[in-house]
Amino acid sequence: DIQVTQSPSSLSASVGDTVNITCRTSQTISNSLNWYQKKPGKAPQLLIYAASRLQSGLPSRFSGSGSGTDFALTISSLQPEDFATYYCQQGYSSPPYSFGQGTKLEIK
Amino acid sequence: EVQLVDSGGGLVQPGGSLRLSCVASGFSFSSYLMTWVRQAPGKGLEWVANIKQDGGEKDYVDSVKGRFTISRDNAKNSLYLQINGLRVDDTAVYYCARGPTKGNGLDYWGQGTLVTVSS
Numbered sequence: 572d573i574q575v576t577q578s579p580s581s582l583s584a585s586v587g588d589t590v591n592i593t594c595r596t597s598q599t600i601s602n603s604l605n606w607y608q609k610k611p612g613k614a615p616q617l618l619i620y621a622a623s624r625l626q627s628g629l630p631s632r633f634s635g636s637g638s639g640t641d642f643a644l645t646i647s648s649l650q651p652e653d654f655a656t657y658y659c660q661q662g663y664s665s666p667p668y669s670f671g672q673g674t675k676l677e678i679k
Numbered sequence: 680e681v682q683l684v685d686s687g688g689g690l691v692q693p694g695g696s697l698r699l700s701c702v703a704s705g706f707s708f709s710s711y712l713m714t715w716v717r718q719a720p721g722k723g724l725e726w727v728a729n730i731k732q733d734g735g736e737k738d739y740v741d742s743v744k745g746r747f748t749i750s751r752d753n754a755k756n757s758l759y760l761q762i763n764g765l766r767v768d769d770t771a772v773y774y775c776a777r778g779p780t781k782g783n784g785l786d787y788w789g790q791g792t793l794v795t796v797s798s
Contacts, residue, residue, distance in 0.1 A: 572741075605784030607724070614774055614788035615716070615724060621782045658724050662779050666729060666738035668714075673723040 573597055573661050577671025583679045588649050592657055592674045594642045600663035604642045606635055609673075610655045618657075619644060646676075654678050681705040681787045683775050688792035695765050695796070701758040701775030701789050709733075709753035712778060714785055715760050717771035727773070728760065743769075765796045 574597035584590050594604060602622035607615040617626045619635035622642055632647040646653055659671040687699040701713070714729040728739045728749040737749050748761040758775050772793050776785035 603782070605779075607784070609718075609724065614790055615776075615785070616788075617784045617786050620784040620786075626786065660724075660726070660784060662782075662784060666726070667740045668726045668729075668779065670716075670724045670726060 572667055573600065573663060573669060575659060575661050575669050575671045577659055577674055579674060580672060581675045581677065583677050584649055585679045586649055586651060589645065589647045590649065590676065592644045592646075592659075592676075594637075594644075594659035594671050596640045596642075596661050596663075599639045600661050602638045603661060603663035604635070604637065605660045605662055606633075606644045607658045607660065608653075608655050609658060615658065649676075651678075681777070683777065683787055683789035685773065685775055685789035685792040688773065688794045690795045690797065691765055692798050693765060693767060693796055696761070696763045697765065697794060699760040699762065699773055699775075699792055699794070703756045703758065703777070706777070706787075708751075708756040711780065713751060713758045714776045714778065715749060715758075715773060716776055716785070716788075717773045718791075719768070719771040722771075725771075729779075730758070762794070765794070767796050770794060770796045 576595045604622045606619040609615045623635045656675045682704045715727040730737045730749045746764040750759045772791040774791045775789045777787040778785045
């Protein structure tokens with residue numbers, strides 16, 4: 572099974588900042604990496620799929636990059652509604668399609 | 680509008696069973712692979728199982744193999760998760776989700792249903 576390691580586990584930032592969250596997989600997965608936002612009491616929301624493709628209707632301050640084993644989610648010009656927990660998920664080949672451990676983004 | 684509505688959660692004793700349901704609307708349900716994901720209290724997301732469009736191929740995370748069964752009824756636009764032999768560490772909010780489609784992630788999610796395993 573493919574292991575997914577996400578870092579950092581928590582991050583403190585201010586409105587207007589730019590933050591980066593990284594995800595590393597235990598074997599190469601091409602660009603089969605997705606990013607989700609999760610807020611308490613709500614269902615997860617798909618942000619980025621195929622490593623760098625922004626889900627329809629979402630603001631362009633969210634961007635993704637990477638391929639192979641190393642990936643990143645960048646959130647530019649943080650807005651108050653962006654403070655949440657973020658998860659990466661690998662979708663390569665066959666299941667299990669494991670998630671990273673999550674990154675909790677908090678207001679400084 | 681795509682909608683997924685989860686139901687069937689509740690309080691159950693260790694060793695008990697539950698059947699979770701997810702009713703889909705607003706898209707061609709039979710054309711999509713479907714997935715169950717769970718989140719235990721204070722923990723991260725965990726991929727649990729998925730099922731191919733015709734129900735012929737199913738996959739599970741190791742920790743639920745032999746206890747959980749995913750199924751679907753395309754005529755009723757419904758996805759199910761039969762959970763047997765419940766353990767305390769199965770306590771979680773369970774979400775159904777659409778996908779993944781080729782190269783895409785899980786693009787629509789149900790609101791979740793809480794399963795609590797306690798004596």
